[in-house]
Amino acid sequence: MNISDLAPDYIRAIAPYQGGKPISELAREMGLNEADIVKLASNENPLGISPKAQMAIEDAIYDIARYPDGNSFALRQVVAQKFNVAHNQIVFGNGSNDILELAARAFLHTGCEAIYSQHAFAVYPLVTQAVGATGVVVPAKDFAHDLDAFVKVITPKTRLIFIANPNNPTGTLLAKDVLKAFLQQVPKNVLVVLDEAYDEYLSANHKSEATTWLSEFDNLIISRTFSKAYGLAGLRIGFGLMHANVADMLNRVRQPFNVNNVAQAAAVASLADDDFVERSYALNQAGMVQIAQGLTALGLSYIPSFANFISFKIEHAALVNQQLLKNGVIVRPIANYEMPDYLRVSIGLFSENARFLEVLAQIIKK
Numbered sequence: 001m002n003i004s005d006l007a008p009d010y011i012r013a014i015a016p017y018q019g020g021k022p023i024s025e026l027a028r029e030m031g032l033n034e035a036d037i038v039k040l041a042s043n044e045n046p047l048g049i050s051p052k053a054q055m056a057i058e059d060a061i062y063d064i065a066r067y068p069d070g071n072s073f074a075l076r077q078v079v080a081q082k083f084n085v086a087h088n089q090i091v092f093g094n095g096s097n098d099i100l101e102l103a104a105r106a107f108l109h110t111g112c113e114a115i116y117s118q119h120a121f122a123v124y125p126l127v128t129q130a131v132g133a134t135g136v137v138v139p140a141k142d143f144a145h146d147l148d149a150f151v152k153v154i155t156p157k158t159r160l161i162f163i164a165n166p167n168n169p170t171g172t173l174l175a176k177d178v179l180k181a182f183l184q185q186v187p188k189n190v191l192v193v194l195d196e197a198y199d200e201y202l203s204a205n206h207k208s209e210a211t212t213w214l215s216e217f218d219n220l221i222i223s224r225t226f227s228k229a230y231g232l233a234g235l236r237i238g239f240g241l242m243h244a245n246v247a248d249m250l251n252r253v254r255q256p257f258n259v260n261n262v263a264q265a266a267a268v269a270s271l272a273d274d275d276f277v278e279r280s281y282a283l284n285q286a287g288m289v290q291i292a293q294g295l296t297a298l299g300l301s302y303i304p305s306f307a308n309f310i311s312f313k314i315e316h317a318a319l320v321n322q323q324l325l326k327n328g329v330i331v332r333p334i335a336n337y338e339m340p341d342y343l344r345v346s347i348g349l350f351s352e353n354a355r356f357l358e359v360l361a362q363i364i365k366k
Helices: 023-030 051-063 073-083 096-107 123-130 147-153 176-185 244-253 261-271 274-297 317-326 350-365
Strands: 090-093 113-117 134-138 158-164 191-195 220-225 238-242 309-313 342-346
Touching (some): 073 090, 096 158, 096 220, 096 238, 113 123, 113 147, 123 134, 134 147, 147 176, 274 309
Parallel strands (some): 158 191
């Protein structure tokens, strides 16, 4: 007997999440200089981190021998004030992925169902399958969530609904009135996890108002991250906002000390640096135009995006991806999202975007 056979069937059937290829890995594989590689695969902030966060990290290093505050008291105060929620409505995670997993661990089990869209974030089926629950995939409509179809597949077995807004990897956005109308149709005993990882990249008109809905919807969980606009992807920190009773359940399955003290300090400082977020937003807006215009000039179609990436259609996408890699440009193939003819490119610095477009043009012309 293979020792792995002792694991349940639903665990052995999981296809592990594949992140964007690291720069160091590509350098080893292709014999390239790391400094010459452009990574536009993981929706990271090309500006790095806030200067205030950098200072906070340097200070926090001196206490690295100590266990972190398991309740994230200082960060909890800042988040509560910024988002106008009570302290007991907040759950912190080792990245927002942790919030998604905690929701699944707390409320899903074998025999339950979770609903999510086709072309939605790969972690939703992963966390559902990891607890033995059944995923219900709703076909996308123009690469976006079809909420009317979501309502139709809700059954007595439904416990969770995952919605990414904006969605990854398509970048589509649900209008606020449409989303709220959907929440009003969802049974009160079904939790809706609203994943807002890219909200900081939205314009003032499009920014989420979901935090103001928490008093109306006890079954709403809002997931946020510091990995994108705040640039703290390597420190792994995110949080969820929800009804206090729901937060209590997530905290019961949360690992103690799941957020390290350096990450907590950096997050506190990041939330105090609105200028950095504004610069990140402005750079992203300009870069979005740069890449969109470049793709159009190359005769390529793309999905209009509200996030910090664009998914574009190209023949022989897998082959093109390999050619990009050979030239030191890392983007994200998304065949595993049932989009085999698409590649996703993150918005980078002006020079990085230009390098991507230049190399892509060379590949197309061959």
